[in-house]
């Protein structure tokens with residue numbers, strides 16, 4: 340049976356949701372962020388060099404450990420073909436499936452993380468003059484690069500979800516739930532949670548739809564603290 344090393348308020352919620360949709364038996368090993376730094380605890384480093392989550396210990400070999408949420412999602416959708424959560428190379432939407440599955444970590448997450456890290460740097464106590472200069476530099480970096488990148492990403496996703504709505508689809512690719520949804524929901528729900536009221540309509544509707552799925556709700560119960568979930572679960 341696979342064991343998921345789950346970190347509170349993290350991407351490993353993707354994997355809990357995936358396991359719940361698959362109805363896959365699994366163990367959960369919970370790890371908790373340091374409340375002061377927000378970083379993962381040492382216990383995760385003893386499982387995986389990078390000390391980041393999600394990490395899954397696969398059941399076929401106790402030595403076999405898989406990191407990267409995208410790799411974990413792909414591994415389980417491919418090894419559970421009966422659930423039809425992947426799109427095969429001979430299906431017309433295979434390229435779109437790959438695109439959105441990789442867009443999540445490759446393009447959508449980096450400006451969000453930069454914003455988080457630079458925001459923390461800004462909030463750190465500093466001597467008055469240092470703070471004035473440091474804050475200006477941080478704002479310049481954010482405004483010149485990461486904020487416009489993020490706006491472009493949001494507009495790109497919104498346009499895509501509007502097209503999906505036109506064809507009557509609730510999902511990122513085609514007309515069924517796929518690995519791309521497990522990957523894309525995390526950055527979108529993080530943005531909706533962090534900027535209530537500021538996200539465009541198709542993104543908000545998509546996040547609400549996915550969060551209402553029974554398997555998503557089950558995953559929330561299983562994972563505990565998750566600040567990006569629906570408000571009532573925060």
Ligand SMILES: N[C@@H](CCC(=O)N[C@@H](CS)C(=O)NCC(=O)O)C(=O)O
Nearest residue numbers: 349350378379391392393407408409
């Ligand atoms: N690209 C990786 C990112 C993994 C990652 O950075 N996870 C975060 C949680 S969302 C983490 O473990 N952070 C704790 C730390 O860096 O100390 C993935 O998709 O799995």
